[in-house]
Amino acid sequence: MASLKFLKELGFSMVCLGDYICKGISYGECTTQAVEVLRKNNKSIVGIKVIPVTETTKFGVVCGEWIDDQVLHIMKIVEK
Numbered sequence: 278m279a280s281l282k283f284l285k286e287l288g289f290s291m292v293c294l295g296d297y298i299c300k301g302i303s304y305g306e307c308t309t310q311a312v313e314v315l316r317k318n319n320k321s322i323v324g325i326k327v328i329p330v331t332e333t334t335k336f337g338v339v340c341g342e343w344i345d346d347q348v349l350h351i352m353k354i355v356e357k
């Protein structure tokens with residue numbers, strides 16, 4: 278419930294659009310992870326999925342620099 282309090286305090290909003298919907302193992306897991314990344318980096322966040330190069334015509338793609346094993350600093354976005 279700490280994530281709910283944080284979301285209300287900052288006026289946080291989450292827009293879920295895309296080809297995949299992620300589901301955590303436990304209730305609130307995905308939102309909690311998003312809030313943790315937001316708190317740590319204080320920047321907008323998006324979820325990304327690794328795909329084979331042969332599938333790039335079916336998806337938007339991003340490129341950038343990995344900050345750590347979970348965070349990619351996106352430098353370019355190409356829509357599908």
